[in-house]
Amino acid sequence: MAVESVRVTADVIEANEFPGLSDRYQVSGVPKIVINDKVELLGAQPEKRFLAAVIEATQERVDQ
Amino acid sequence: MAIISDGNADQVRTFFAEHVQEPVTVELFTQKRSLLTIPGQQECEYCEETESLLNEVVALSPNLSLAVHDLRADPHAGEADGITAEMVPSFVLHGQDRGKIRFLGIPAGYEFSTLIQDIASVSTGTTSLTPATRDALAQLPGDVHIRVFVTPT
Numbered sequence: 001m002a003v004e005s006v007r008v009t010a011d012v013i014e015a016n017e018f019p020g021l022s023d024r025y026q027v028s029g030v031p032k033i034v035i036n037d038k039v040e041l042l043g044a045q046p047e048k049r050f051l052a053a054v055i056e057a058t059q060e061r062v063d064q
Numbered sequence: 065m066a067i068i069s070d071g072n073a074d075q076v077r078t079f080f081a082e083h084v085q086e087p088v089t090v091e092l093f094t095q096k097r098s099l100l101t102i103p104g105q106q107e108c109e110y111c112e113e114t115e116s117l118l119n120e121v122v123a124l125s126p127n128l129s130l131a132v133h134d135l136r137a138d139p140h141a142g143e144a145d146g147i148t149a150e151m152v153p154s155f156v157l158h159g160q161d162r163g164k165i166r167f168l169g170i171p172a173g174y175e176f177s178t179l180i181q182d183i184a185s186v187s188t189g190t191t192s193l194t195p196a197t198r199d200a201l202a203q204l205p206g207d208v209h210i211r212v213f214v215t216p217t
Contacts, residue, residue, distance in 0.1 A: 014169025
């Protein structure tokens with residue numbers, strides 16, 4: 001997604017090496033996906049579900 | 065001793081030859097080992113290993129290069145990529161990508177194949193996403209920061 005859109009920054013975070021970040025985002029299982037600090041997904045996601053979550057996160061941010 | 069086995073190196077070299085035609089720069093943000101041992105100051109556990117691994121990866125294609133920044137010497141080197149001094153080791157892929165792809169921590173285990181795939185996508189500027197997804201991404205109304213937490217196994 002970050003390859004496709006100038007709007008997207010994608011981080012792959014090794015949870016064990018960054019316990020501070022893992023605590024902050026309450027990572028109890030992997031893969032855990034957090035979008036704009038708001039929408040969370042646990043486990044690998046089908047493309048449609050992932051995209052829906054990305055759009056949801058963007059809209060929430062715009063509505064603020 | 066090499067981190068990547070000869071067999072894996074051959075596979076990745078072949079994959080890169082086909083899929084990495086345009087240049088990709090891997091920008092590594094690391095922390096060089098201090099000459100002094102200072103109580104309470106933590107050394108970066110995986111910085112050296114990450115640098116070695118990335119050196120081996122970029123050696124597998126003439127279109128790849130590695131730029132190394134020591135955040136101990138220059139804490140602001142990562143500012144353009146949003147990388148702060150405590151985010152070590154981390155690296156960013158620069159090629160034909162429109163957004164930004166960052167890795168925090170060593171890309172070991174399953175994440176190694178993620179890295180290899182991502183390098184190819186960044187080189188070509190294309191992905192295997194469906195046209196509908198690409199259209200939707202092109203029209204995003206705001207910025208998106210996706211964090212994917214993983215473990216090496």
